Every structure is written in structure tokens, then in C-alpha cells.
Amino acid sequence: MNLCWNEIKRKSHNIRARLEAFSDNSGKLQLSLQEIIEWLTAKDEELSEQLPIGGDAGAVQHQREFHQAFMEDVKSRGPFIYSVLESAQAFLAQHPFQEPEDTLTDGKEVSPRRRIFNVSRSVWKQANVASDLWEKLTARCVDRHRHMERTLERLLQIQAAMEELAGALEQAEGVRDAWEPVGDLFIDSLQDHIDATKLFKEELTQVKEGMKQINELAHQLAIADVHLSMENARALEHLNSRWKVLQGSIEERLKQLQDAHRDFGPGSQHFLSSSVQIPWERAISPNKVPYYINHQAQTTCWDHPKMTELYQALSDLNNIKFSAYRTAMKLRRVQKALRLDLVALRSLVEVFREPELQQGEHVMDVVEVIHGLTALYEKLEEERSILVNIPLCVDMCLNWLLNVYDSARNGKMRVLSFKMGLVSLCNADVQEKYKYLFHQVSASGGLTDQRHLSLLLHEAI
Known part of the structure; x- marks a missing residue:
């Protein structure tokens, strides 16, 4: 035990x-x-x-x-x-x-x-x-x-990009501030300034991409719940504001230059405004066809005021008995009013050598017609050493050509129509006129086909 x-x-x-x-x-x-x-x-x-x-x-x-x-x-x-x-x-x-825990009963110890x-x-x-x-x-x-x-x-990328963009914008703003007012520019230099402004706009593509990238980085930070500091936010906002103003300045400058080039440049009709006097005003329709406003009578018409006076004067010749003489007198009156009686056929031929006037079926617009007429009357003034009212002559001749070949005022006519109208009224022998006009529709062998001959007769009639 x-x-x-x-x-x-x-x-x-x-x-x-x-x-x-x-x-x-x-x-x-x-x-x-x-x-x-x-x-x-x-x-x-x-x-x-x-x-x-x-x-x-x-x-x-x-x-x-x-x-x-x-x-x-x-x-x-x-x-x-x-x-x-x-x-x-x-x-x-x-x-x-x-092992699972035992369920203890009351009074029992663990x-x-x-x-x-x-x-x-x-x-x-x-x-x-x-x-x-x-x-x-x-x-x-x-x-x-x-x-x-x-x-x-x-953030380092944003700060570095902002510093770089600030320098680029400052340089671009310097170029913008150096621009001359459009009103002070020579008309002949308008196209050069348009090209320079477009090139300047293209050169700012990197600045545009930089602004896009920096705003994207700021957006990514915001998504990640990181907000730019007050200083950085103000700097970015200032850059965006400067860039927006610069873009607006470029677009406005380009628009002003293009408007000035359209209204006053080589392709404009501004110099023809002096062909009418008060109360008349020369206006241009969307298809470049001129029309005339009488502010006193509050009316508009397709015909130049001087052309209207010429037609009234032609009606005075209706009392001539024989139609051939009557027609000849009227054509002579029109020829002298348009100053084509001073224009030789060889002068017309030189003007017609322009590339755009080589194809007889080529369709000209009003601006091309004005260019051809301006060159013709400037050549007349130079050859004859006389003072020619070029705006009035160009506008009157344009008016007559439109009445004959474009009465609906669509603003289009064939090169052959243009040549036919001027050759018909120039100062030359009738046979020389016929030969020249036939040459316009003939092939290299001096022959023509039915279609081209029909076209020539249609323009003549």
C-alpha cells in the first residue's frame, strides 16, 4: 500500500x-x-x-x-x-x-x-x-x-513638363506679340503671312501634346485620390489658360488673314468696288457673281449701272432701218464702251496663253474670268500708254460676258465662250478672227469634227 x-x-x-x-x-x-x-x-x-x-x-x-x-x-x-x-x-x-470541446455540466470541474x-x-x-x-x-x-x-x-513629370511648357508658351507668345496688325500688311504679302501662321500652328503641335499629357497626368493623380497642391493647381490652370488664349489668337489671326486675302488679295474682287459710284454698291453672291445695290432706290440688279445706261442707249438705235446696219451699230457701241476697239488680236492671244485658258471646254469661274480681263486691260494700258479705268472696263466686260454666256448667273462659262466673246469684239480683221476661232476647235492637222464645230457655232450664235 x-x-x-x-x-x-x-x-x-x-x-x-x-x-x-x-x-x-x-x-x-x-x-x-x-x-x-x-x-x-x-x-x-x-x-x-x-x-x-x-x-x-x-x-x-x-x-x-x-x-x-x-x-x-x-x-x-x-x-x-x-x-x-x-x-x-x-x-x-x-x-x-x-478534439471538440466537451460540454460541461453544472458542478463539474474542467x-x-x-x-x-x-x-x-x-x-x-x-x-x-x-x-x-x-x-x-x-x-x-x-x-x-x-x-x-x-x-x-x-509629380516630378508634371513639374518638369510645366517648366518646359511655360518656356515654350513664352516663346510662342513672343512670336504672337510681334505680329503686325493685319490692316498694316501689304496685300501681296497676305498669302505669305497665312502660310507662316499655318506653319506656326503646326510647330505648336508638341506644345498641344504636352498640354494634353500634363492634364492626363493630373487626371490620373486625381483618380488615385491625389490632388495637386494649390501652387501646382494654379500653375497648371494658368498654363491651360495661356494655351487657350494662344490658340484663340492663332485662329483669329488666321481668320483675319484669310478674310483679308479673300476680300483684298489677288483672287478678290475688292478692286472692282470702285467701278460704281454712290448710291450704288457692288456686292458679290456666294458663287462670286457680282450684283449691284441701289441704296437710294433700295433695289438690286444683275447689270452694272453703266451697262444699264448702255442698253438704254442701244435702244435709241432701233430706228435704223436695216437690221444688219442696226446690229453693227449696236455691236460697235458695245465694243467702244468696253474699250475692246483698242485691243488687238495679238494682245488677246498673249493673254490666252495662260495654262488655264488652253482647254476650250474647261469651265471657268468668275474669279478666273476677272483675272483674264484684268490682265487684258493692264496690257492695253501698257501698250497704248493711255489711262484705262480698269475696274470699270473689267466689270462692264464681265457683265456683258455673263449676259451672253451665263444669263442664269451660275458663275460658270467655258474657256471657248470667254475667247469667243472677246475675239468677236476685238480690233482685228474678220477673217483673222474666223481663223483664230476655228483653230481653237481644230486638231493638229487643221481639221475638226462635227461635235467641236457644233460647239463653236453654238458659242458664236
Whole structure:
């Protein structure tokens, strides 16, 4: 009996020692895990309380340095956390808790084995919580660090781009400020200024792309919840405003130059405005055909006032008995009114040598007709050394050609019609006129076909 009792006491003592050692080890482990959980929770809250990433490179660099110090602090705690988690893993390996918890009845004490299982379960829960908090904190630290790096890179790009664009805009604004007023430019130089302005606009393509890129970078930062600092936002807004004003200035300059070139350039009809006197005004329809406004009578008509007077004068010749003489007198009156009685056929031939007047069936517009007539009357003034009212002669002759070959005022006529009208009234022998006109529809062998001959007769009649 004594031996049995002593054996029981020895085993009981060993169990007590093991329980005390288990309780001591598990208690220290649980305290360490709880300490880690509290520290990680505090650090997670501290990370959440950090200010949003700033919108200025200097501010982000300062925040990055602060965050790096924060990460170093977290990293320095890593070995201890890993050591405790490894201890917890070793503890759980020695004291598993797979068995389900016993449902205790009232009045029963927890068995030592069940107490070990409960402690193991508590350690397992604490270890899982600590591990999750550690992984979450380190991941958040890395994400914020990467976010700062990307933000800093974009902010540096924005600041460098803004400095470069500011210089480019300043240079472009200098060119704009040096522009002469359109009203002070020579008419002959308008096309050169138009070309220069278009080239200047094309050269600013890089500035346009730079502005687009810098605004896109700012938009990307805004999407990432990073807003530019007040200084950067104002600088970007100022650049956008300057760029918008510069674009508007270029478009306005180009429009003014093109309008001036249209109204006063070589292709304009502005110089013909002096062909009429007050109260008349020469106006132009959309298809470039001129018409005339009488502001006093508040009427409009297709015929030039002088042409109207000429037609009234022609009616006075209706009392001539024979139609051949009557027609000849009327044509002579028109010829002299248009000053074509002073134009020799050879002068017309030289004017007709222009490339656009070589194809008889080519259709001319009003501007081309005016160019041809202007060249003709300028040549007449030079050859005869006489003063010719070129605007009036051009406008009158244009009016007559339109009445004969474009009575509907479509603004188009064939080259052959243009030549036929002028050759018919020029100062030359009739046979020379016939030969020249037939040559316009004949082939290289001096022969023509039925279609071209019909076209010639149609224009003549």
C-alpha cells in the first residue's frame, strides 16, 4: 500500500509540475501574442491616421521619408513577431486541439486535459489574429510606399513638363506679340503671312501634346485620390489658360488673314468696288457673281449701272432701218464702251496663253474670268500708254460676258465662250478672227469634227 501510495504521489507531483510548466509557458506565449496584437493594431491605426499623399513633390518626399521611418520601425519588430509566431506554431504542434470541446455540466470541474485544449485553442486564435494583422500591416505599408513612389514620379513629370511648357508658351507668345496688325500688311504679302501662321500652328503641335499629357497626368493623380497642391493647381490652370488664349489668337489671326486675302488679295474682287459710284454698291453672291445695290432706290440688279445706261442707249438705235446696219451699230457701241476697239488680236492671244485658258471646254469661274480681263486691260494700258479705268472696263466686260454666256448667273462659262466673246469684239480683221476661232476647235492637222464645230457655232450664235 505504501509503495502504491508513493507511486501515486510521485505521478501526481509530475503532473502538477508539467501543468505548472505548461501554464507558465502558455501564459508567457499568450502575453507575447497579446502584446503583438495590440502593437500591430496601434501601428495599423497610426498608418490610417497618416495624412493623404500630397500634391507637391516636396511634400511627397517628406511624407516618403516619414513613411520609410515608419516601415523601418515595423520591420525592426519583424524578428520578434516571427519568433513568437514560430513559438506558437511549435506549441500547437506539441499540444493540438483537434478534439471538440466537451460540454460541461453544472458542478463539474474542467479536466486538466480539457484545460490544455482550451489554452491551445486560445493560442491558435491569437496567433491567427497576430499573423493576419502582420500581413495586413506589411501589405499596407508596401502599397502606400509604392503609391508614394508612383505619385512622386508623376509629380516630378508634371513639374518638369510645366517648366518646359511655360518656356515654350513664352516663346510662342513672343512670336504672337510681334505680329503686325493685319490692316498694316501689304496685300501681296497676305498669302505669305497665312502660310507662316499655318506653319506656326503646326510647330505648336508638341506644345498641344504636352498640354494634353500634363492634364492626363493630373487626371490620373486625381483618380488615385491625389490632388495637386494649390501652387501646382494654379500653375497648371494658368498654363491651360495661356494655351487657350494662344490658340484663340492663332485662329483669329488666321481668320483675319484669310478674310483679308479673300476680300483684298489677288483672287478678290475688292478692286472692282470702285467701278460704281454712290448710291450704288457692288456686292458679290456666294458663287462670286457680282450684283449691284441701289441704296437710294433700295433695289438690286444683275447689270452694272453703266451697262444699264448702255442698253438704254442701244435702244435709241432701233430706228435704223436695216437690221444688219442696226446690229453693227449696236455691236460697235458695245465694243467702244468696253474699250475692246483698242485691243488687238495679238494682245488677246498673249493673254490666252495662260495654262488655264488652253482647254476650250474647261469651265471657268468668275474669279478666273476677272483675272483674264484684268490682265487684258493692264496690257492695253501698257501698250497704248493711255489711262484705262480698269475696274470699270473689267466689270462692264464681265457683265456683258455673263449676259451672253451665263444669263442664269451660275458663275460658270467655258474657256471657248470667254475667247469667243472677246475675239468677236476685238480690233482685228474678220477673217483673222474666223481663223483664230476655228483653230481653237481644230486638231493638229487643221481639221475638226462635227461635235467641236457644233460647239463653236453654238458659242458664236
